[in-house]
Amino acid sequence: MRKTCLNMVFELAKKDPRIVFVGSDLGPGVLDEMKHAMPERFYMEGVSEQHIIGMAAGLAMDGFIPYVNTIATFITRRCYEQLAVDLCLHDLPVRLIGNGGGLVYAPLGPTHLATEDIAITRALPNMTVVAPADAEEMTRFMAVTPDWPHPIYIRLGKGGDPVITGDQQDFEIGRAVPLSNGNDVQIISTGVMSKRALDAADALNAEGISTGVTHLPTIKPLDLDAVISAARSKLVVTLEEHFKSGGLGSAVSELLIDGHVMPELGIVRLGLDDIFPLNYGSQDELLEAFGLQPAGIAESIQKALDARR
Amino acid sequence: MFSDEMFPHSPPLDERSKDLRRLVIDALDGGGRGHLGSSMSLIEILRVIYDDVARHRPDDPAWDGRDRCILSKGHGCLAQYAALAAHGYFSRQEMRTFCHFPSMLGGHPERAKVPGVEASTGALGHGLSIGVGIALAARIKKADTRVFVVMGDGEINEGSVWEAAMSATKHGLENLTAVVDYNKLQSYGRTAEVLNMEPLADKWRAFGFETVECDGHDVEALRKHLSTPLGNAKPTMVIAHTVKGKGVAFAENEPTWHHKSRVPADQIEAMYAALAKES
Numbered sequence: 246m247r248k249t250c251l252n253m254v255f256e257l258a259k260k261d262p263r264i265v266f267v268g269s270d271l272g273p274g275v276l277d278e279m280k281h282a283m284p285e286r287f288y289m290e291g292v293s294e295q296h297i298i299g300m301a302a303g304l305a306m307d308g309f310i311p312y313v314n315t316i317a318t319f320i321t322r323r324c325y326e327q328l329a330v331d332l333c334l335h336d337l338p339v340r341l342i343g344n345g346g347g348l349v350y351a352p353l354g355p356t357h358l359a360t361e362d363i364a365i366t367r368a369l370p371n372m373t374v375v376a377p378a379d380a381e382e383m384t385r386f387m388a389v390t391p392d393w394p395h396p397i398y399i400r401l402g403k404g405g406d407p408v409i410t411g412d413q414q415d416f417e418i419g420r421a422v423p424l425s426n427g428n429d430v431q432i433i434s435t436g437v438m439s440k441r442a443l444d445a446a447d448a449l450n451a452e453g454i455s456t457g458v459t460h461l462p463t464i465k466p467l468d469l470d471a472v473i474s475a476a477r478s479k480l481v482v483t484l485e486e487h488f489k490s491g492g493l494g495s496a497v498s499e500l501l502i503d504g505h506v507m508p509e510l511g512i513v514r515l516g517l518d519d520i521f522p523l524n525y526g527s528q529d530e531l532l533e534a535f536g537l538q539p540a541g542i543a544e545s546i547q548k549a550l551d552a553r554r
Numbered sequence: 555m556f557s558d559e560m561f562p563h564s565p566p567l568d569e570r571s572k573d574l575r576r577l578v579i580d581a582l583d584g585g586g587r588g589h590l591g592s593s594m595s596l597i598e599i600l601r602v603i604y605d606d607v608a609r610h611r612p613d614d615p616a617w618d619g620r621d622r623c624i625l626s627k628g629h630g631c632l633a634q635y636a637a638l639a640a641h642g643y644f645s646r647q648e649m650r651t652f653c654h655f656p657s658m659l660g661g662h663p664e665r666a667k668v669p670g671v672e673a674s675t676g677a678l679g680h681g682l683s684i685g686v687g688i689a690l691a692a693r694i695k696k697a698d699t700r701v702f703v704v705m706g707d708g709e710i711n712e713g714s715v716w717e718a719a720m721s722a723t724k725h726g727l728e729n730l731t732a733v734v735d736y737n738k739l740q741s742y743g744r745t746a747e748v749l750n751m752e753p754l755a756d757k758w759r760a761f762g763f764e765t766v767e768c769d770g771h772d773v774e775a776l777r778k779h780l781s782t783p784l785g786n787a788k789p790t791m792v793i794a795h796t797v798k799g800k801g802v803a804f805a806e807n808e809p810t811w812h813h814k815s816r817v818p819a820d821q822i823e824a825m826y827a828a829l830a831k832e833s
Contacts, residue, residue, distance in 0.1 A: 285693070285694050286694065288690075289722075290724075291627070291717075291720070293714075293717035293718075293721065294681070295679075295713070295714040295717060296683045296686070296714055296717035296718045296721055297681050297683075298683070299681075299682075299683025299684045299686070299687065299714070299718065300656055300683050300684070300686045300687040300690070300718070300721065301687060302683070302684050302686060302687055303684040303687020303688040303689070303690070303691065304674075304687040304688070304690060305687070306672070306673070306684070306687070306691075307687075307688050307689060307691035307692065307695070308691065308695075309691055309694070311687075314631060323646065326677050326680075327680065327683075327714075330674060330675075330677045330680060331673075331680055331683070331684060334664075334674050335665055335673070335674060335767045336666075337667070546598075
C-alpha cells in the first residue's frame with residue numbers, strides 16, 4: 246500500500262505539473278525516480294515535521310499540490326498546530342501521507358504508534374481523512390486526489406495487505422464500499438481492519454448470525470446514507486485499529502445520535518483500549534492482544550448479542 | 555552582540571510614520587484592546603515594505619505578479635492593518651471595527667478575511683516555513699517574486715523557526731527576506747532574561763543567512779537593506795533594532811503595553827497627544 250501510494254505520487258506528477266513531493270527524512274531511495282526525473286518538484290527536508298507542513302502550505306498557496314510523507318504519528322501529533330493553522334484554516338490542497346497508521350510500528354513501541362491519528366485529524370475543519378484497505382483501493386483513491394480542494398490525511402497500512410476491494414469501481418471520496426450484507430449485525434470498518442471484519446463475518450455467518458461488512462475508506466466526510474442504512478440491522482459494530490475514543494466508532498455513533506437513528510441492539514465500538522500498548526512484537530500480535538483479530542472480533546460480537554438480546 | 559549604544563538616535567518620525575501610528579490608535583480606540591507595543595515597533599518595517607519595496611496592487615490583492623509579505627508575528631497586525639488601510643485595501647474607518655463582531659479585522663490577521671493578508675498568523679513560528687514554500691513555488695515557476703517574512707524576537711524562541719531557517723539556506727532562497735522586529739521585549743519581560751537569543755546576528759549567519767542589522771525606525775536604512783536581496787544564493791535576514799511602543803512615550807519599552815484590553819478613553823487621548831509631541 247505504501248509503495249503503491251508513493252509510486253502514484255510520481256505517476257500523477259508526470260501528468261500534473263502542480264504536484265510536488267515533500268518528505269522528512271525517509272528511507273534511502275524513496276522515490277528516487279521522481280527525484281531524478283523532476284528534481285525541482287522533489288523535496289527531502291530532514292527531521293523537521295513542523296516546517297514541512299508550513300512549507301507545503303506555502304507551496305499550496307501558490308498553486309502547487311504537495312504530497313507530504315512521513316511516519317503517521319509525526320505527521321499528526323508532532324505538528325498538529327501546523328495542520329490546524331497552516332493547512333486547515335487556509336483550506337489548502339495538501340496531502341498528508343502517514344506511514345504506519347495504527348499498530349504497524351509495533352516493534353518500535355508507543356512513540357511510533359499512530360493510534361489517535363484519526364481522532365485528531367477528524368477534529369479539524371476542512372480536513373478529509375482516508376484509510377484505504379489495500380493497494381488496489383489506494384491506486385483508485387490516489388487517482389482522485391489531485392482535484393480534491395481540501396487537505397487530506399491518508400492513513401497507510403503496513404504493505405502487503407490482502408486485496409479485498411478488487412472489484413470496486415472508481416473511488417469517490419466520502420463514499421462507503423459495501424462488502425456484504427447482514428440482517429443481524431453490520432460491521433463498519435476502515436483501513437486494513439476491513440479484511441479482519443470480513444473474516445469475522447464469515448465466522449459469525451457460519452454460526453447462523455447474519456453479518457455484513459461496510460468498508461468506510463473515508464472517515465471524514467462520512468457516508469451518511471451508508472451508515473444510516475447499516476443501522477437497519479439489529480446491531481452496528483464499528484471496528485478500527487485506533488483508540489476507541491474519537492475515531493471511526495465515535496464518528497459513526499455521533500452520526501447516528503444526531504440523526505436520531507439507533508439500531509435495535511445499539512452500537513458496539515471495537516478498537517484499542519485507552520492505554521498505550523504495553524508490549525512490542527508484531528502488528529498482528531498487538532491486534533490479537535487487544536482482541537482485534539477475526540476470532541476476537543467474532544467473540545466480542547457474539548457476547549454483545551447474548552447480552553443485549 | 556548588540557549594545558544599546560549601537561543605534562542611539564532614531565531619526566524623528568515623519569508624517570507617514572505618525573499617520574500609520576494614528577491608525578493603530580484608532581483601532582485600539584474602536585476595539586478597546588490590542589497589541590500596542592508590538593505594533594508600534596513594526597511600523598517602519600512594514601511601511602518600507604508596502605510603500606517602497608514590495609510590488610503589490612491594492613485594487614487586485616491576488617495579482618500574480620505581487621511580492622508576498624507575511625507578518626509571522628500576527629499579534630502585530632494593527633501595524634499591518636494600518637499599512638493596508640493607508641494603501642486603500644480597505645477604508646481607514648474600518649480600523650475602528652477592530653475585534654468587533656462581525657469585523658474582518660481580528661486580533662490576529664486572517665488570509666481569507668482581510669485583503670492583502672497573505673497568511674493567517676498568530677500562532678507563532680509558522681511564517682518562515684510558509685515563506686520558504688512560497689519562495690520555492692516562485693522558483694519552480696521561474697517567477698521573480700520576493701517573499702518578506704516579518705518575525706518577532708519572542709517568536710523566534712520557537713524551534714520551527716530554526717527548522718525553516720535551515721531549509722531556506724539549503725535551498726539558497728535569495729528571493730526570501732526575513733526581518734526580526736528586535737524590540738527586546740516579549741510578553742513576560744526582557745528577551746535577554748526570558749530566553750536570551752544573543753548573539754542573534756551570529757545565529758542567523760551560522761544558519762546561512764546574509765545578515766545585516768539596522769535601526770528599525772530608520773526608514774532610509776530599511777529601504778537600503780530591504781530593496782535588494784543581500785545574498786547571492788542565500789536568504790536575507792535584516793535584524794531591525796526597534797523600540798517597543800515607539801511613538802507613544804509612556805508606552806515605550808514598557809512590558810505592560812505588550813497587549814492591553816479595556817483601554818479607557820483618557821489613555822487613548824494621551825496616546826494621540828504623546829504621538830503629536832514626537833519629533
